[in-house]
Amino acid sequence: MNFGPVALLKIGEVAKHSGLPVKTIRYYEEIGLLAPTVERSHTGYRLFQTRVLDRLAFIKRSQTLGLSLNEIKTILQVHDQGELPCHTVKQQLQEKISTLTERIVAMEALRSELQALLSDWEEHPAPQRLQHAICPNIQSRDRG
């Protein structure tokens, strides 16, 4: 991957080197994630600077860390103004940990409830007291 000093890449080449689908790259450009690294040829082709690959790698990495494209966009805008976006990144990641923890707790609670429900189900196949229920085993407690 050693490109010349002023080499510009077409979208297919960017796709190959970055491992992202062409459609995804076009989408990223459309929502303004790649702005300062893209121009157009006289025939309308996107021409990318090689540093777009670092940008795409950053986007990919940030996504696997749970950041949304909007959050990533904010970070990239900080970067494009010449600042180090690390502070912003750090804040976002700390928030992510909080929301992740909340979701994990909620999902664990849900799983417990489902497991309890299925256990009861084995022991009491169909409580008849709920005539109106679609499936009696599933009705919420405050209606029983």
Place this chain on the structure above:
Amino acid sequence: MNFGPVALLKIGEVAKHSGLPVKTIRYYEEIGLLAPTVERSHTGYRLFQTRVLDRLAFIKRSQTLGLSLNEIKTILQVHDQGELPCHTVKQQLQEKISTLTERIVAMEALRSELQALLSDWEEHPAPQRLQHAICPNIQSRDRG
């Protein structure tokens, strides 16, 4: 909530008794979740049988248990054919437990990674060896 034998409810009343927004009820009808419990007045108003409330309660409950509206639709179709959908429900819930577990594991792994990242961050503020990185602290290992 004691309705007469042939009372039909307008959508606002259904919303009030079910606790669901009007828009949501319309959407559920649009995708065919409420079919056998709705008709139209000569002026186009939706008129609901009171048993739509049991149906909505079932949908709500199933949703909080993690089922998608498509899965719920399948279950309701079984019910509408005169069968008890409990077997279908049970299968869906067992699958949900599996996918829930997978997601929980993945989210915990992600959280650990984020926490490790932020710990390293404190100790080694900015590794300079990655000149091309947008934020050096965040780059994936296989590029370092």
Place this chain on the structure above:
DNA sequence: GGCACCCTCACGTGGCGTCAGCGTAC
């Protein structure tokens, strides 16, 4: 001239929310 590549536009996903611009009930 053929083929791989590139383009834009439009519509799909899920589960609704949010208008806009009407008609209806009382």
Place this chain on the structure above:
DNA sequence: CGTACGCTGACGCCACGTGAGGGTGC
């Protein structure tokens, strides 16, 4: 006659995927 309620579109969210129907590079 007002106003609260009802109706049908159309568009927004998010992160793209899919396909149509074309133009371009070699």
